[in-house]
Amino acid sequence: MKLVGEKGVQRILMITALSAISSLLLIALFIFSEGLPFIFNYGVGNFLLANEWDPSTGHFGIFPMIMSSVWVTLGAMVVGAPLGIAGAIFLSEYASPIIMKIVKPTIELLAAIPSVVYGFIGVMVLAPIIRNNLGGPGLSLLAGCIILGIMILPTVISISIDSILAVPRSYREGSLALGATTWQTTHMVTIKAARSGIVASIILGLGRAIGETMAVIMVAGNSVNIPNSALDSVRTLTANIALEMSYATGMHREALFATGVILFIIIMILNSIASVAIRNRNAKK
Amino acid sequence: MNIKFKIENLSVYFGKEQFLNNVNLEIEANKILGIIGPSGSGKSTLLGALNRMNELEPHCRTEGTVLMDGVDINSSTYDVINLRKKVGIVFAMPVPLPMSIYENVVYGVRLSGVNDKKKLDELVEKSLTEAFLWNEVKDRLNLSGLRISGGQQQRLCLARVLAMEPEAILLDEPSSGLDPISTSKIEDALNQLKEKYTIVLVTNNTKQAARISDNTAYFLLGDMIEVGSTKQIFTAPLKKETDDYITGRFG
Numbered sequence: 001m002k003l004v005g006e007k008g009v010q011r012i013l014m015i016t017a018l019s020a021i022s023s024l025l026l027i028a029l030f031i032f033s034e035g036l037p038f039i040f041n042y043g044v045g046n047f048l049l050a051n052e053w054d055p056s057t058g059h060f061g062i063f064p065m066i067m068s069s070v071w072v073t074l075g076a077m078v079v080g081a082p083l084g085i086a087g088a089i090f091l092s093e094y095a096s097p098i099i100m101k102i103v104k105p106t107i108e109l110l111a112a113i114p115s116v117v118y119g120f121i122g123v124m125v126l127a128p129i130i131r132n133n134l135g136g137p138g139l140s141l142l143a144g145c146i147i148l149g150i151m152i153l154p155t156v157i158s159i160s161i162d163s164i165l166a167v168p169r170s171y172r173e174g175s176l177a178l179g180a181t182t183w184q185t186t187h188m189v190t191i192k193a194a195r196s197g198i199v200a201s202i203i204l205g206l207g208r209a210i211g212e213t214m215a216v217i218m219v220a221g222n223s224v225n226i227p228n229s230a231l232d233s234v235r236t237l238t239a240n241i242a243l244e245m246s247y248a249t250g251m252h253r254e255a256l257f258a259t260g261v262i263l264f265i266i267i268m269i270l271n272s273i274a275s276v277a278i279r280n281r282n283a284k285k
Numbered sequence: 286m287n288i289k290f291k292i293e294n295l296s297v298y299f300g301k302e303q304f305l306n307n308v309n310l311e312i313e314a315n316k317i318l319g320i321i322g323p324s325g326s327g328k329s330t331l332l333g334a335l336n337r338m339n340e341l342e343p344h345c346r347t348e349g350t351v352l353m354d355g356v357d358i359n360s361s362t363y364d365v366i367n368l369r370k371k372v373g374i375v376f377a378m379p380v381p382l383p384m385s386i387y388e389n390v391v392y393g394v395r396l397s398g399v400n401d402k403k404k405l406d407e408l409v410e411k412s413l414t415e416a417f418l419w420n421e422v423k424d425r426l427n428l429s430g431l432r433i434s435g436g437q438q439q440r441l442c443l444a445r446v447l448a449m450e451p452e453a454i455l456l457d458e459p460s461s462g463l464d465p466i467s468t469s470k471i472e473d474a475l476n477q478l479k480e481k482y483t484i485v486l487v488t489n490n491t492k493q494a495a496r497i498s499d500n501t502a503y504f505l506l507g508d509m510i511e512v513g514s515t516k517q518i519f520t521a522p523l524k525k526e527t528d529d530y531i532t533g534r535f536g
Contacts, residue, residue, distance in 0.1 A: 170380035174442070177338055178393035178449060179370035193383045
């Protein structure tokens with residue numbers, strides 16, 4: 001007594017697979033149809049490059065938010081990439097397999113912590129430390145960079161480890177047999193061979209950092225300005241949408257959708273660069 | 286005769302499994318020692334004991350002593366990095382490093398701190414010439430080492446060992462995946478190189494051992510059955526197992 005035949009199963013699975021793609025398409029369609037007309041009506045230059053964001057007087061320049069997002073993301077890279085890559089190198093080249101088996105899943109668990117918890121710790125612990133030692137309001141660009149830097153660690157570490165471990169053993173053996181030390185082998189051969197994977201891990205981390213919203217809203221201060229120092233309060237593109245969407249109407253609402261369009265495009269570009277880098281890695285072998 | 290390596294009561298284990306069983310062997314300097322025997326008889330493990338590549342394998346345990354020029358290479362004070370510079374190895378699968386032909390050859394020398402362009406250029410030409418590869422690649426030294434043919438890659442691996450100016454060269458079935466022409470080029474190279482180096486050649490091909498080695502040792506299941514001059518081993522072996530193997534009655 002068959003409920004559904006082979007064909008039926010295939011069709012059901014196909015529909016579920018398509019629903020994932022169609023939701024992506026619908027989201028893209030929705031934000032583009034809501035946001036693009038505004039961008040063209042208001043003027044691409046006025047929207048992207050003007051400094052003033054004041055919806056009540058009809059000023060919608062998102063340049064401060066773009067700069068804030070860029071700085072927060074770059075700062076997160078400065079914090080997260082060296083830590084992540086060094087950690088990945090240690091775990092894959094130096095640590096014993098047992099340590100690797102314990103530490104790698106633990107690091108991946110970092111990704112399971114909700115971002116609001118990161119934000120909470122940022123507000124309660126990190127911001128006071130910055131305020132008391134470095135000055136400023138504490139809720140700042142610097143706090144955002146540090147929190148996001150930690151949040152991207154699991155992405156950077158686990159993809160870097162995978163690409164380092166994918167380097168053929170024979171490269172390492174060939175190098176060691178010529179009298180290279182483990183470190184010489186690592187930085188002259190292994191990392192070079194795994195380079196595209198490591199680059200991909202950083203770019204995916206970038207994508208995660210630029211798209212992060214909750215933790216950034218909580219720790220970055222959210223005032224609209226182009227940051228002059230790491231201690232300034234900043235508002236990112238994501239924060240801007242999340243903070244104002246609930247009460248925005250008319251032009252204001254369209255402007256927020258347009259902000260989403262810009263974010264969408266940035267993240268699409270980053271992800272395509274990452275997937276090209278990963279494909280290059282696979283093609284080389 | 287001048288002894289390069291003196292191996293005494295050498296046993297090697299990986300985990301619980303024993304790969305070499307109480308081997309005693311002397312390896313003469315400036316000669317080619319051929320090591321023959323079926324797969325799994327411990328030939329590669331013996332090479333790994335001579336430059337301590339075995340210990341890269343986790344759970345490897347070595348008993349007995351290996352003396353190089355009278356010095357115990359397994360002693361805790363012996364510098365393993367230096368040992369690997371003096372005892373080069375060419376693996377069965379040719380694996381150039383993922384860099385240009387030129388950089389492959391000078392890789393080991395650069396590690397030792399040599400960076401003089403002129404000196405490196407000379408070294409590249411000399412090493413590639415000794416490995417019978419220079420004429421085939423001299424116009425494309427910047428090509429990736431991974432993009433030349435298998436036979437050329439194997440000679441490139443030999444050249445990168447030669448560039449180190451080692452004292453001994455270990456070859457682990459260097460022609461197992463190669464065509465006859467590449468094989469004969471490797472053999473020509475080895476015949477000239479023994480003037481300067483001690484060579485240990487592991488081969489699955491008994492004819493190759495008969496062609497180019499001065500001495501031959503026969504290994505079976507971790508035991509060294511017999512060692513002697515190549516002529517004696519191939520014409521009048523002392524042990525029946527050896528005779529069975531070289532005449533093809535093995536198994």
